[in-house]
Amino acid sequence: xxxxxxxxxxxxxxxxxxxxxxxxxxxxxxxxxxxxxxxxxxxxxxxxxxxxxxxxxxxxxxxxxxxxxxxxxxxxxxxxxxxxxxxxxxxxxxxxxxxxxxxxxxxxxxxxxxxxxxxxxxxxxxxxxxxxxxxxxxxxxxxxxxxxxxxxxxxxxxxxxxxxxxxxxxxxxxxxxxxxxxxxxxxxxxxxxxxxxxxxxxxxxxxxxxxxxxxxxxxxxxxxxxxxxxxxxxxxxxxxxxxxxxxxxxxxxxxxxxxxxxxxxxxxxxxxxxxxxxxxxxxxxxxxxxxxxxxxxxxxxxxxxxxxxxxxxxxxxxxxxxxxxxxxxxxxxxxxxxxxxxxxxxxxxxxxxxxxxxxxxxxxxxxxxx
Amino acid sequence: xxxxxxxxxxxxxxxxxxxxxxxxxxxxxxxxxxxxxxxxxxxxxxxxxxxxxxxxxxxxxxxxxxxxxxxxxxxxxxxxxxxxxxxxxxxxxxxxxxxxxxxxxxxxxxxxxxxxxxxxxxxxxxxxxxxxxxxxxxxxxxxxxxxxxxxxxxxxxxxxxxxxxxxxxxxxxxxxxxxxxxxxxxxxxxxxxxxxxxxxxxxxxxxxxxxxxxxxxxxxxxxxxxxxxxxxxxxxxxxxxxxxxxxxxxxxxxxxxxxxxxxxxxxxxxxxxxxxxxxxxxxxxxxxxxxxxxxxxxxxxxxxxxxxxxxxxxxxxxxxxxxxxxxxxxxx
Numbered sequence: 001x002x003x004x005x006x007x008x009x010x011x012x013x014x015x016x017x018x019x020x021x022x023x024x025x026x027x028x029x030x031x032x033x034x035x036x037x038x039x040x041x042x043x044x045x046x047x048x049x050x051x052x053x054x055x056x057x058x059x060x061x062x063x064x065x066x067x068x069x070x071x072x073x074x075x076x077x078x079x080x081x082x083x084x085x086x087x088x089x090x091x092x093x094x095x096x097x098x099x100x101x102x103x104x105x106x107x108x109x110x111x112x113x114x115x116x117x118x119x120x121x122x123x124x125x126x127x128x129x130x131x132x133x134x135x136x137x138x139x140x141x142x143x144x145x146x147x148x149x150x151x152x153x154x155x156x157x158x159x160x161x162x163x164x165x166x167x168x169x170x171x172x173x174x175x176x177x178x179x180x181x182x183x184x185x186x187x188x189x190x191x192x193x194x195x196x197x198x199x200x201x202x203x204x205x206x207x208x209x210x211x212x213x214x215x216x217x218x219x220x221x222x223x224x225x226x227x228x229x230x231x232x233x234x235x236x237x238x239x240x241x242x243x244x245x246x247x248x249x250x251x252x253x254x255x256x257x258x259x260x261x262x263x264x265x266x267x268x269x270x271x272x273x274x275x276x277x278x279x280x281x282x283x284x285x286x287x288x289x290x291x292x293x294x295x296x297x298x299x300x301x302x303x304x305x306x307x308x309x310x311x312x313x314x315x316x317x318x319x320x321x322x323x324x325x326x327x328x329x330x331x332x333x334x335x336x337x338x339x340x341x342x343x344x345x346x347x348x349x350x351x352x353x354x355x356x357x358x359x360x361x362x363x364x365x366x367x368x369x370x
Numbered sequence: 371x372x373x374x375x376x377x378x379x380x381x382x383x384x385x386x387x388x389x390x391x392x393x394x395x396x397x398x399x400x401x402x403x404x405x406x407x408x409x410x411x412x413x414x415x416x417x418x419x420x421x422x423x424x425x426x427x428x429x430x431x432x433x434x435x436x437x438x439x440x441x442x443x444x445x446x447x448x449x450x451x452x453x454x455x456x457x458x459x460x461x462x463x464x465x466x467x468x469x470x471x472x473x474x475x476x477x478x479x480x481x482x483x484x485x486x487x488x489x490x491x492x493x494x495x496x497x498x499x500x501x502x503x504x505x506x507x508x509x510x511x512x513x514x515x516x517x518x519x520x521x522x523x524x525x526x527x528x529x530x531x532x533x534x535x536x537x538x539x540x541x542x543x544x545x546x547x548x549x550x551x552x553x554x555x556x557x558x559x560x561x562x563x564x565x566x567x568x569x570x571x572x573x574x575x576x577x578x579x580x581x582x583x584x585x586x587x588x589x590x591x592x593x594x595x596x597x598x599x600x601x602x603x604x605x606x607x608x609x610x611x612x613x614x615x616x617x618x619x620x621x622x623x624x625x626x627x628x629x630x631x632x633x634x635x636x637x638x639x640x641x642x643x644x645x646x647x648x649x650x651x652x653x654x655x656x657x658x659x660x661x662x663x664x665x666x667x668x669x670x671x672x673x674x675x676x677x678x679x680x681x682x683x684x685x686x687x688x689x690x691x692x693x694x695x696x697x698x699x700x701x702x
Binding site: 048049050051052077078079080081082083085086088089090093094097106108111112274275276277278279280281283307308309310311313314315316317318320321334 | 417418420421446448453454455456457458459461462465466469470482600601602603604605635636637638639640641642644645646649652653664
């Protein structure tokens with residue numbers, strides 16, 4: 001069997017984990033270049049005009065990966081009702097119509113044919129499938145992914161609190177870079193220990209009670225900072241401690257059979273008085289996480305989603321009621337190729353202003369802004 | 371009790387079923403009037419900006435009804451076909467309406483109707499839980515559901531014969547039958563509401579073509595066209611659209627001269643399904659003219675008419691019987 005040269009879509013730091021996993025399984029990979037203006041332009045030009053933004057960006061990833069020599073595309077599907085499950089089908093047809101002779105491996109739900117599912121799984125694991133080796137590799141890849149999210153968490157929480165945010169960013173970037181070289185559990189453990197130690201030694205500003213803002217929204221836009229204009233960093237630079245309720249780890253965990261993400265289940269329980277059913281995507285998580293942030297006494301919630309995202313638009317309507325009930329300011333940011341950075345920055349700055357004033361003059365004196 | 375049914379979204383599918391079911395249970399039913407400017411205005415004022423146009427219209431109907439009835443029927447129709455879904459907006463509709471208008475939970479019939487996993491069992495379960503709000507006897511509910519299903523089949527049969535929903539529901543005069551047809555792809559709530567679609571069907575008829583909608587084709591037969599190389603979508607109504615397009619592409623019925631795809635601007639499923647249909651058509655060697663009409667609250671009537679006339683010219687030109695309909699080319 002010939003070795004596939006596969007490319008895949010970017011999602012935050014997923015490429016680091018996959019960059020370890022695939023070669024171990026015997027698949028050559030061509031990671032797409034980091035998401036750039038060009039990626040977005042390529043995707044926007046070819047994708048359906050009214051499709052949601054992540055479809056366009058991931059299509060751009062595939063095209064750039066193919067440009068770099070990939071002959072196979074790995075994509076996952078789903079059973080709906082959110083549009084994400086149908087991305088692969090559309091992207092495949094678009095690439096075919098462009099005349100690319102590539103293999104499109106769509107890992108879909110076994111509902112669409114169990115053999116097709118197994119075939120896709122086999123292609124994605126390099127054909128020569130050894131359960132023990134695959135399991136070992138998958139566990140380490142999983143831990144690498146979890147550590148990338150831990151690093152991101154430090155950034156969110158500490159940016160506003162450390163005296164030198166630049167130093168923190170450099171440390172995280174370097175750690176991510178070193179993480180790419182990790183090839184054994186022992187190496188990962190020692191790297192984790194070292195990084196955690198370094199970060200705990202950073203001088204922090206504990207004199208001030210910082211504003212706290214939670215982020216909810218669609219899994220792709222809420223995490224991919226090359227798309228969302230790095231809202232977390234902007235908030236950090238305005239002196240806000242940020243927590244992001246969206247996580248690839250939790251998302252994948254929930255998609256796996258026999259596992260359930262406790263964090264998601266809790267959010268679903270909290271959402272019940274407002275929305276008592278799964279409506280696809282992260283709609284119900286957004287509502288539930290907003291309620292949780294309200295309970296935890298956060299100062300505000302930023303809602304990030306692709307423009308026209310179906311579950312998030314429903315969630316947006318319902319979150320308004322949550323905001324009124326708990327007197328919690330919300331900022332909804334819809335992102336697509338037309339979103340401008342200047343407008344977004346202005347809105348976030350105004351939002352933080354409102355939060356600061358509410359702290360200063362007491363909550364009830366100002367209406368729910370955002 | 372007086373129960374309101376908003377005229378929008380799935381109403382055009384389940385009109386007879388819902389109405390008969392509630393009336394058989396001894397309730398008075400009030401259907402909101404045909405869509406009008408004030409109704410749309412209420413929907414636009416209260417809805418979330420980015421929700422699709424048909425949902426905004428639906429919310430306008432809910433606003434119209436909410437103070438005139440004791441209860442309002444907004445069932446959570448998760449799925450009316452095994453293994454498939456409705457779009458997230460329809461799934462979240464009861465919660466969205468409640469949040470936006472502050473309707474008390476006991477004034478809303480929002481029971482879940484879900485055939486996705488358990489097929490007919492899930493269907494019955496949904497209607498039984500609606501029925502139990504009014505009567506205690508399960509036999510009575512079963513009888514009402516049976517009558518409602520009979521009415522539903524009769525309604526669907528008359529649609530299949532080419533009678534438009536507005537003819538059945540409001541007794542509007544039927545349209546003349548032309549030999550040449552246009553396949554009108556699009557959700558029933560766009561195609562059937564002549565206020566939203568700016569009288570599209572009447573205009574096409576005036577230009578000498580009859581329309582065929584997915585509702586007029588045999589549903590079970592259509593679904594045979596779905597499997598194969600393409601992955602079916604997971605939205606029931608989108609699958610009906612995809613299957614209708616595939617049926618025409620494969621069987622090539624000679625009466626059908628072109629495709630009009632009516633979609634709403636912010637519709638998620640349409641944005642993907644429309645692209646697929648357009649690409650399939652282009653791959654076809656003798657591809658039929660295809661007109662994609664996107665509508666929302668900002669759509670102008672004049673622009674739509676011009677495009678429609680150009681499209682009809684295109685079909686006639688292909689057919690060798692061109693006599694321009696373009697307003698601009700007519701001598702004044």
